[in-house]
Amino acid sequence: MTAPVLEVRGLRKTYPGVLAVDDASFAVAPGEILGLVGKNGAGKSTVIKMVAGLVAPDAGEILVDGEPKALASSHAASVLGISVVHQELALVPRSSVAENVFLGLPYPRRAGLFVDWPELHRRTREVLARLGLTVDPRESVDGLSVAQQRMVMIARCLAWEARVVVLDEPTASLTDDEISHLLEVLRQLAADRVAIVYVSHRLEEVLGATDRVVVMRDGSVVADLVTATLTKQALVAGITGEAKASESQTVHVDRAGRPPGAELLRVTGLTRAPALHGVDLSLREGEVLGLAGLVGAGRTELARVLFGVDTPDSGTITVRGKDVVLRSPRAAMRERIALLPEDRRHQGNDTAQSIRKNTSLPTLRQHRAVRWLPRPSAAKERAASEEMVGRLGIKARSTEVAVGTLSGGNQQKVVLAKWLVHGADVFVFDEPTAGIDVEGKADVYGIVGELADAGKAVLFISSDLPELAAVSDRVVVLREGRVVAELTGEQVSEPEILGHCYGGADAATSA
Numbered sequence: 001m002t003a004p005v006l007e008v009r010g011l012r013k014t015y016p017g018v019l020a021v022d023d024a025s026f027a028v029a030p031g032e033i034l035g036l037v038g039k040n041g042a043g044k045s046t047v048i049k050m051v052a053g054l055v056a057p058d059a060g061e062i063l064v065d066g067e068p069k070a071l072a073s074s075h076a077a078s079v080l081g082i083s084v085v086h087q088e089l090a091l092v093p094r095s096s097v098a099e100n101v102f103l104g105l106p107y108p109r110r111a112g113l114f115v116d117w118p119e120l121h122r123r124t125r126e127v128l129a130r131l132g133l134t135v136d137p138r139e140s141v142d143g144l145s146v147a148q149q150r151m152v153m154i155a156r157c158l159a160w161e162a163r164v165v166v167l168d169e170p171t172a173s174l175t176d177d178e179i180s181h182l183l184e185v186l187r188q189l190a191a192d193r194v195a196i197v198y199v200s201h202r203l204e205e206v207l208g209a210t211d212r213v214v215v216m217r218d219g220s221v222v223a224d225l226v227t228a229t230l231t232k233q234a235l236v237a238g239i240t241g242e243a244k245a246s247e248s249q250t251v252h253v254d255r256a257g258r259p260p261g262a263e264l265l266r267v268t269g270l271t272r273a274p275a276l277h278g279v280d281l282s283l284r285e286g287e288v289l290g291l292a293g294l295v296g297a298g299r300t301e302l303a304r305v306l307f308g309v310d311t312p313d314s315g316t317i318t319v320r321g322k323d324v325v326l327r328s329p330r331a332a333m334r335e336r337i338a339l340l341p342e343d344r345r346h347q348g349n350d351t352a353q354s355i356r357k358n359t360s361l362p363t364l365r366q367h368r369a370v371r372w373l374p375r376p377s378a379a380k381e382r383a384a385s386e387e388m389v390g391r392l393g394i395k396a397r398s399t400e401v402a403v404g405t406l407s408g409g410n411q412q413k414v415v416l417a418k419w420l421v422h423g424a425d426v427f428v429f430d431e432p433t434a435g436i437d438v439e440g441k442a443d444v445y446g447i448v449g450e451l452a453d454a455g456k457a458v459l460f461i462s463s464d465l466p467e468l469a470a471v472s473d474r475v476v477v478l479r480e481g482r483v484v485a486e487l488t489g490e491q492v493s494e495p496e497i498l499g500h501c502y503g504g505a506d507a508a509t510s511a
């Protein structure tokens with residue numbers, strides 16, 4: 001192997017009561033794509049934060065070009081050529097795309113004085129074009145989709161001309177198309193001798209894109225493997241630490257298979273410019289309706305309208321046969337509609353609060369110790385919260401720890417726990433398994449199956465097509481804000497869904 005550009009040796013980091021990283025050692029060479037995998041809470045993000053200069057290690061060394069370096073800040077790491085795209089998006093809000101891409105870099109200036117904005121925008125466009133991104137450099141990042149925001153973060157690495165690019169779950173909410181584009185960009189970077197560290201729970205992606213894979217378990221690196229010799233089964237076994245890979249590696253949903261019951265939700269002619277145009281769909285008790293489409297097709301927009309976050313321009317929403325107007329999430333909750341949002345960090349949890357507080361937020365009334373006292377009982381909250389922590393396998397020391405201290409995947413499970421504690425009749429799940437490890441995914445499928453068997457209705461949005469096909473009884477495909485197909489029975493399959501997403505549907509159905 002060529003001399004590594006980045007090497008970590010015996011890294012260790014403890015938080016009060018938590019050994020986040022015990023012993024992490026690995027190296028990456030120029031031009032190499034290294035996968036970093038492990039279960040939720042294994043310590044991946046913590047290692048990356050140390051490499052990024054955000055967290056100081058308790059022990060161990062970080063070497064750049066064979067020299068031990070003290071990385072006191074993220075700027076120090078950037079200057080050494082290490083650029084990181086974090087799992088939690090870290091864009092500067094209320095700033096433009098260009099300002100975010102060139103954050104921390106000297107701006108082009110005229111007469112060495114005034115910022116040359118046209119030049120900055122031109123350079124930004126150039127970087128964005130390499131990523132196939134067409135957003136306006138002057139646009140505020142607040143209005144971008146999660147996928148676009150992530151691409152802007154990656155653009156920042158390009159602008160810095162990094163020698164080591166570290167990506168923590170970069171594809172968690174991207175579609176297949178965007179993922180293959182991103183992987184293509186990474187391959188180009190690798191061809192230009194950039195070293196890449198790639199964290200992902202999508203194991204097919206890791207097997208397809210990396211040269212080598214480092215596996216972490218309980219804070220330590222337990223394996224360092226050449227990808228070409230690996231099977232998915234072996235990788236899953238390494239991650240879970242079980243000699244035999246469990247069945248959780250295939251998408252499998254256990255269902256009683258009862259026929260759907262009464263109609264719970266109907267949407268007629270729902271329009272909200274520019275995202276949705278005359279959407280019709282219905283959802284019955286005991287049914288899992290998959291919602292497919294490319295990013296921008298209107299899936300998340302539909303979810304937001306159903307949860308009262310956005311109001312439609314026209315159209316009707318009917319719940320249990322009654323037309324309703326959902327002006328706020330509170331109104332949606334009154335109709336027993338729940339949303340697991342895609343952008344969980346901003347819409348899902350209050351990260352400063354404990355797991356207990358978060359899981360009881362929508363349900364304060366239910367946990368009152370004495371009915372006429374407004375204060376919820378901590379004991380009751382804790383019991384409900386603890387049950388969910390167990391059921392979803394949330395890795396946390398106790399239900400009293402702040403959600404912000406949990407690993408990314410575990411934070412997502414907390415949002416799910418919140419709704420399960422609260423209860424609802426219609427569950428809208430927007431990318432529920434993004435960032436969740438193999439075992440956690442199986443838990444989520446189990447819960448979806450249980451909800452349906454209990455007579456609830458689930459609207460399941462996912463960019464992971466094998467998952468969508470396996471979980472859904474029926475699939476509605478959105479394209480450019482319109483329903484372009486409704487698939488039932490045998491038609492609920494990956495190629496069929498994909499065909500309709502891209503509009504090559506006629507070929508797929510006539511074949």
Ligand SMILES: Nc1ncnc2c1ncn2[C@@H]1O[C@H](COP(=O)(O)OP(=O)(O)OP(=O)(O)O)[C@@H](O)[C@H]1O
Pocket residue numbers: 015016018019020021038039040041042043044045046047087395396404405406407408409410435437
């Ligand atoms: N600021 C913090 N305070 C306390 N504990 C923390 C903090 N950050 C991380 N931890 C703990 O360290 C452990 C490792 O977390 P880390 O985020 O590195 O996991 P991860 O491998 O990235 O998981 P995921 O796949 O879910 O993103 C977890 O148990 C987590 O709760």
Ligand SMILES: [Mg+2]
Pocket residue numbers: 044045046087168407408409
């Ligand atoms: Mg993480």
